[in-house]
Amino acid sequence: MDKKKAVQQSYELVRDKILNGQLLSGEKITEEKLATDLGFSRTPIRDAIKRLEYEGLIINKKVVKPTDKDLRNIFQVRMLLEGYSARCAATYSSAEQLATLAECVEIGKNGSYDEIMDANERFHQIIVQTSGNDKLIDTINRMQSIIYLFRKTVVFYNRPFLIEEHEDIYNAIRDRLPERAEELMKQHLEKDLDFCLHLINSQN
Amino acid sequence: MDKKKAVQQSYELVRDKILNGQLLSGEKITEEKLATDLGFSRTPIRDAIKRLEYEGLIINKKVVKPTDKDLRNIFQVRMLLEGYSARCAATYSSAEQLATLAECVEIGKNGSYDEIMDANERFHQIIVQTSGNDKLIDTINRMQSIIYLFRKTVVFYNRPFLIEEHEDIYNAIRDRLPERAEELMKQHLEKDLDFCLHLINSQN
DNA sequence: AAAGGTTAAATTGTATACAAAATTATCTAA
DNA sequence: TTAGATAATTTTGTATACAATTTAACCTTT
Structure with missing residues (x-):
């Protein structure tokens, strides 16, 4: 190499x-x-x-020093693109992709800190992939670094119900319920956003 | 300067x-x-x-030589982001923004080729602006060059109902009908896409 | 003639020098 | 002292040289 x-x-x-x-x-x-x-x-x-x-x-x-507004903006875009991706996942996803999603949920329940970090990122990544839309994937990836900054706080402070929400999303995808998968994903991101905003503002 | x-x-x-x-x-x-x-x-x-x-x-x-798939992908992202923007426009837009949109529609009816090109671009631009979301605006802007390539064909070959659709969208925004504005914008982009695909594939 | 390897050419990657611009510090006049 | 101008310094922009890599061309050998 x-x-x-x-x-x-x-x-x-x-x-x-x-x-x-x-x-x-x-x-x-x-x-x-x-x-x-x-x-x-x-x-x-x-x-x-x-x-x-x-x-x-x-x-x-x-x-960069992202403001509250930046954070909201990023999450708004994510809600639109990842919400749509979840819908795609519920429509198209392969047995293999489903299995990997299930695995991520499982690790979320029992894994170490690093494993959970990784599994959560993969969970979203896989769903985005199922859209099969390179422009969409690219757009999300470009926001990935900034997203990472926040995912860290969310996991570190152990946001309640995070894994449960992933599981719900997974179930909707597995059961082929596109509308529900999209809706759940949007709600999930909304909660992530609120949690981040709350943390940031209580620290300063 | x-x-x-x-x-x-x-x-x-x-x-x-x-x-x-x-x-x-x-x-x-x-x-x-x-x-x-x-x-x-x-x-x-x-x-x-x-x-x-x-x-x-x-x-x-x-x-770049965009494939059909690329084109579909770009338009899918636009539908999501610009659809949402249209909803925002119907909710937030100022009197001034509304006036400018109306002006764009008007130019679309009577203007010269160059004027129409410009007005159509501005029409979409303004609606995206009303989202007030810099990340979203940025994402669209980055696709702008490629979009431009196609907007040219759409105007040049004088796609039917293009201006009428803009007018319908404008009306929905003016009448403060967010759901309808979003839906119309998505349909509008879908038709643009179909028109582009049809042109491209009949040329080769 | 085709597969493979070797050399040659073109292209990109990196370092460095110098020019242009932006920033900071210093000085002067009110 | 402070507003503004001027000089000093830092930082960025551009050109160029050379190294590394990739691509193309040319031989062999079968």
Whole structure:
């Protein structure tokens, strides 16, 4: 296997620094500093920053600090796209996809912190995949980094009923109830949003 | 006013070359060639290409050639996001926004080719704006270039009922009928899609 | 002639130097 | 002191050189 190129490495390193809090919200990024930090030249760093700007993690040279409004906006888009995806899942999903969803729900009940984090992400990922719509998948993926920031809090603070909701969604999909699957997914995301907003606002 | 930077110029030049057919679907792009063509160095050209890749106009160094499936996918996302936007418009839109929408419909009836093109684009643009959701607006804008490619054919071949549909949507918004506005917008986009697909497939 | 391998050419990736622009600090006049 | 101008510094934008990689061309060998 060939080793990753500098752009890719830079991208991943900077992204991770942001996601795990080594680079704080509002902190200003300079190409030169990152370059010497990571041991690359400015060229690949610039590309990486462009990509992060595109994903919304960096906004004019500053690490993003999402406002309540941003959060609501992101979740609104998710509700529309993932709601539709859930409907698709209830209509199209294969036996294999169903099995994997069931597995994610199961891990959610008994897994370790990291396993749960992972399973929850996969649960949503699989449902989005069943839409079979690359543009839709792409749009969600681009919001993924920011979403990740919040999924972490939701799991860490152990939001009540999260797994139960996943299970309900899974059941609707398995039972081929498109309308219900969509509705449940939307409600589920709405609750995630409320939980995040509540947490954020009680911390400051 | 300060003159645009090389990246911005390159971006616009290359994009326009693609949109007006100077660069054909499937044609392969090389940085060096574009650089000497446009009289810049490779550096800004690379950035411009990256941006066009993000927008989906270039896919691994080739000018994109959207398939039927791509077209369906884009329109599906638009139906979800613009449908929701129409609902918002029917709920929130200001008197000024309503007036501008009415104006777009009017131009659609009597304007010149270029005016109609412009008015149709603005019609959709305004409705999307009323959502007040930056993420949503952003997502649509990123698909704008590809959408443009098709809007051109729709107007050029003078799709029947296009203006009437805009008017119906406008009326629903003005009369504050969110459900209806959403439904009409979705139907409208569905018809645009069918028209595009029909044209494309009858040409090849 | 076809499969495979080797060399050559084209293209992209990265580093670096310098120019342009933006930012910050410093100074001066009111 | 402070508003505004000017200089110093930092940071970004662009060009260019060279390295790495990919792609194309050209031989062999069967």
